[in-house]
Amino acid sequence: MNDAAIAFFAARLAYQTDVSDTAAAGRTVTVVDFRSRAAWDQGHVPGAVHLPTAEIPDRADAVLDRTRPVVTYCWGPGCNGATRAALALARLGFDVREMIGGIEYWIREGLPVETRDGTVTADPDPLTVPCGC
Template identity: 65%
Template sequence: MSAVTSTPAAPNAAALAHFAARLAFETDVSDVAADLAAGVPEVVVVDSRSRESWDQGHVQGAVHLPTAEIAAGAAALIPRDVTVVTYCWGPGCNGATRAALEFARLGYAVKEMLGGFEYWAREGFPVETASGVSRRPVDALTAPVSGIACAC
């Protein structure tokens, strides 16, 4: 008996609805990096972590708005006509989900960045600190070390 097929795959219509919905709620670090590099104005990336975490390193071009401050501070920092992309530490943290929920409560279009800051840094994208911008070597377990996108 197959471990994979012991529970049958969903019917096609259900699979289409499920995977389309996931893409409506989530994005990944590669897509976010591409939009930031291209200067896409309708996407704003929000780091929902603490000041100490932000200072340790953050996505270059992100806005710092900790989750607890979103309700009071979003209107002053984030235009209403953009798609907000939230991130926190990484896959083991639900901070980006909590931040996305706060933005949704305020009526913003919002997506969560899968992998968070951990995968941003592990894939070699620009990390900003008070000292400047740097890039870490690409982790071969997360992205091609050649620097060429995985093209997925």
């Protein structure tokens, strides 16, 4: 048995979540977007909190409930912004997970996106839905 591999994958499952699990969690978690205002206005997870990474030290306690798990997301798998934000929140003592895939995979799975003009939903990408895993 490969103990290092087991520890690695167990840690990933403990501290990462995916788009479908985040959507299924609903209001039991606080979803937080760390992107710029322009990116937020372009589209974000409905009900998410907007908290740019640079503002975490000053605003996290004012806008996040410490009794609820926090799920961070950013643009997508090519960006580590959600990882940096999750680390900053973990250092402040928050129960935090990173949503792998970010807003890109949220959209690709056909989930609703809130924009400044209202809520929109794209057709699911057949390469991502249904995953079945």
